[in-house]
Amino acid sequence: xxxxxxxxxxxxxxxxxxxxxxxxxxxxxxxxxxxxxxxxxxxxxxxxxxxxxxxxxxxxxxxxxxxxxxxxxxxxxxxxxxxxxxxxxxxxxxxxxxxxxxxxxxxxxxxxxxxxxxxxxxxxxxxxxxxxxxxxxxxxxxxxxxxxxxxxxxxxxxxxxxxxxxxxxxxxxxxxxxxxxxxxxxxxxxxxxxxxxxxxxxxxxxxxxxxxxxxxxxxxxxxxxxxxxxxxxxxxxxxxxxxxxxxxxxxxxxxxxxxxxxxxxxxxxxxxxxxxxxxxxxxxxxxxxxxxxxxxxxxxxxxxxxxxxxxxxxxxxxxxxxxxxxxxxxxxxxxxxx
Amino acid sequence: xxxxxxxxxxxxxxxxxxxxxxxxxxxxxxxxxxxxxxxxxxxxxxxxxxxxxxxxxxxxxxxxxxxxxxxxxxxxxxxxxxxxxxxxxxxxxxxxxxxxxxxxxxxxxxxxxxxxxxxxxxxxxxxxxxxxxxxxxxxxxxxxxxxxxxxxxxxxxxxxxxxxxxxxxxxxxxxxxxxxxxxxxxxxxxxxxxxxxxxxxxxxxxxxxxxxxxxxxxxxxxxxxxxxxxxxxxxxxxxxxxxxxxxxxxxxxxxxxxxxxxxxxxxxxxxxxxxxxxxxxxxxxxxxxxxxxxxxxxxxxxxxxxxxxxxxxxxxxxxxxxxxxxxxxxxxxxxxxx
Numbered sequence: 001x002x003x004x005x006x007x008x009x010x011x012x013x014x015x016x017x018x019x020x021x022x023x024x025x026x027x028x029x030x031x032x033x034x035x036x037x038x039x040x041x042x043x044x045x046x047x048x049x050x051x052x053x054x055x056x057x058x059x060x061x062x063x064x065x066x067x068x069x070x071x072x073x074x075x076x077x078x079x080x081x082x083x084x085x086x087x088x089x090x091x092x093x094x095x096x097x098x099x100x101x102x103x104x105x106x107x108x109x110x111x112x113x114x115x116x117x118x119x120x121x122x123x124x125x126x127x128x129x130x131x132x133x134x135x136x137x138x139x140x141x142x143x144x145x146x147x148x149x150x151x152x153x154x155x156x157x158x159x160x161x162x163x164x165x166x167x168x169x170x171x172x173x174x175x176x177x178x179x180x181x182x183x184x185x186x187x188x189x190x191x192x193x194x195x196x197x198x199x200x201x202x203x204x205x206x207x208x209x210x211x212x213x214x215x216x217x218x219x220x221x222x223x224x225x226x227x228x229x230x231x232x233x234x235x236x237x238x239x240x241x242x243x244x245x246x247x248x249x250x251x252x253x254x255x256x257x258x259x260x261x262x263x264x265x266x267x268x269x270x271x272x273x274x275x276x277x278x279x280x281x282x283x284x285x286x287x288x289x290x291x292x293x294x295x296x297x298x299x300x301x302x303x304x305x306x307x308x309x310x311x312x313x314x315x316x317x318x319x320x321x322x323x324x325x326x327x328x329x330x331x332x333x334x335x336x337x338x
Numbered sequence: 339x340x341x342x343x344x345x346x347x348x349x350x351x352x353x354x355x356x357x358x359x360x361x362x363x364x365x366x367x368x369x370x371x372x373x374x375x376x377x378x379x380x381x382x383x384x385x386x387x388x389x390x391x392x393x394x395x396x397x398x399x400x401x402x403x404x405x406x407x408x409x410x411x412x413x414x415x416x417x418x419x420x421x422x423x424x425x426x427x428x429x430x431x432x433x434x435x436x437x438x439x440x441x442x443x444x445x446x447x448x449x450x451x452x453x454x455x456x457x458x459x460x461x462x463x464x465x466x467x468x469x470x471x472x473x474x475x476x477x478x479x480x481x482x483x484x485x486x487x488x489x490x491x492x493x494x495x496x497x498x499x500x501x502x503x504x505x506x507x508x509x510x511x512x513x514x515x516x517x518x519x520x521x522x523x524x525x526x527x528x529x530x531x532x533x534x535x536x537x538x539x540x541x542x543x544x545x546x547x548x549x550x551x552x553x554x555x556x557x558x559x560x561x562x563x564x565x566x567x568x569x570x571x572x573x574x575x576x577x578x579x580x581x582x583x584x585x586x587x588x589x590x591x592x593x594x595x596x597x598x599x600x601x602x603x604x605x606x607x608x609x610x611x612x613x614x615x616x617x618x619x620x621x622x623x624x625x626x627x628x629x630x631x632x633x634x635x636x637x638x639x640x641x642x643x644x645x646x647x648x649x650x651x652x653x654x655x656x657x658x659x660x661x662x663x664x665x666x667x668x669x670x671x672x673x674x675x676x
Contacts, residue, residue: 230604230605234604249604249607249608250608251608252604252605252607252608260602260603260604260605261604261605262600262601262602262603262604263600263601263604264598264600265598265600266568266572266587266590266598266599266600266601267568267590267598267599269587269590269614269615269616270587270588270589270590270616270618271616272616273615273616273617273618273621274614274615274616275613275614275615275616276607276612276613276614276615277607277611277612277613277614278607278608278609278610278611278612278613279608279611280608280611283611
């Protein structure tokens with residue numbers, strides 16, 4: 001019976017999350033009951049939504065309980081099975097959490113899904129062909145719904161969501177403009193991810209400078225904006241929107257003190273007849289198969305080549321997660337567990 | 339040839355609009371060319387959107403040119419006609435502006451429309467069965483699209499838009515809650531306009547007090563909000579929204595100094611998966627016939643009894659308009675011109 005190292009949430013952040021909020025513990029993996037599957041995790045996904053779960057405040061999801069294994073997406077292989085649908089060695093994706101092994105009920109719909117690793121590397125099912133990819137797909141196709149020739153923008157351009165967004169938008173004939181932190185990321189966005197332009201927010205640190213940079217990068221204005229960030233970048237993007245532009249809201253950071261950052265000029269919603277819509281991709285499971293199909297095809301065709309930042313070992317997960325919150329990752333942040 | 343008294347925009351407001359921005363002038367009505375119609379205006383409509391036109395800033399509509407007759411909706415009767423479709427005495431609605439007579443091209447589509455005054459008083463075509471009514475209809479049915487049993491809220495509840503909104507929402511089986519200024523308006527909203535509850539914003543002058551009042555008036559939360567105002571009332575309404583609530587943005591005041599009022603907590607867009615949409619009703623002329631049909635029926639059946647505040651004479655228009663901007667009107671603000 002293998003030992004299972006786990007990261008649990010030990011206490012909640014006062015303001016900024018720190019490594020001391022987490023604790024590494026060890027447990028034995030339990031014996032399987034009938035219908036259960038033991039999964040050995042190869043990769044753990046780290047995602048910004050996890051920060052919200054660490055708080056005890058009202059949000060769209062229940063808080064992460066204290067003392068329990070942190071929630072998180074995982075890919076791996078079946079290590080032991082008492083379910084006829086799964087056999088040892090099957091590559092699978094699930095929500096195994098921040099640990100090396102998980103025991104899953106093979107009958108529960110949607111908890112564990114077998115995947116095809118012929119054309120798509122296993123780790124991509126946590127990124128481009130997983131929740132982040134579907135997030136980009138949903139915001140772009142279901143909310144922004146761009147026409148060919150329109151200009152669409154995304155913040156956090158080189159992340160897992162941003163890179164999928166660029167590939168999906170280019171496939172629809174859009175001009176796609178990214179916003180990222182630092183010249184290296186911006187160069188990568190244009191050279192490898194097919195962005196038409198990428199703005200370095202570190203070079204444009206207030207609403208006026210960002211609005212000017214957006215005006216140059218989007219000479220015909222902005223028709224669609226995918227919001228991963230909030231704050232002054234959102235203010236600047238709204239200033240450059242065309243009439244009837246659509247804004248998909250997927251992420252919204254708070255100010256340094258945890259208080260919400262205001263939207264400076266909501267009158268633009270009326271002036272430009274904007275549609276602004278927030279969404280949580282896990283509430284739209286009906287469109288996942290269609291989205292995953294398109295994303296898998298883009299990967300297989302070489303049009304979507306996501307970058308990954310990989311930390312080694314479960315014990316590295318907290319620091320990698322804190323780095324992700326500060327934008328230190330470059331592409332999809334993963335933890336390799338084997 | 340009758341003399342035509344007119345109000346022109348003489349100069350633009352520095353901050354608050356004042357009577358000195360306007361000038362009363364007189365002109366002769368010109369002789370009609372073939373295809374033209376002379377309309378004698380009975381009523382002029384005063385509406386908040388006119389304030390935006392007085393500025394020279396970017397908005398969804400061109401600014402009102404200086405020295406020209408102020409734009410505005412009018413109802414009246416045909417005084418002289420050189421168009422076969424219109425005969426003297428026909429009741430008509432159009433955009434005649436702040437003047438006693440207008441000359442209209444009878445061939446231009448949509449400029450002049452004959453109306454039926456059998457069941458609907460002529461002045462109502464400027465309010466409940468006119469642009470304000472269609473505005474309420476569009477926001478409620480095309481953006482909020484409420485289910486029976488949902489709670490929908492509107493600010494400026496006793497105005498022309500608000501009173502139509504209440505009748506339309508009650509017809510759809512909603513709980514409808516208004517926000518208005520002063521106990522007299524709130525009592526009227528509940529007793530005459532069929533609101534289930536009405537909150538006096540003068541008694542709840544900040545976001546915390548308004549959010550508390552909304553919580554009491556909307557025990558099941560807010561599913562739809564029609565925004566006529568902006569500022570702290572919008573902030574409070576968003577705090578009380580349910581998941582997947584819809585916000586129709588029709589009006590948005592600025593701060594006292596003309597600077598935009600921020601939206602304090604845009605993260606609620608994501609947390610509650612809100613859809614916020616701005617609209618201008620004149621951009622959706624395709625739905626007007628359907629909307630006017632429903633509004634006319636509600637009036638004829640006595641379910642929509644709009645109140646009017648009527649100023650007498652074209653010379654009274656500027657003061658009546660400034661009063662409207664300060665909420666001094668009670669119901670639809672009109673100027674009687676005969």
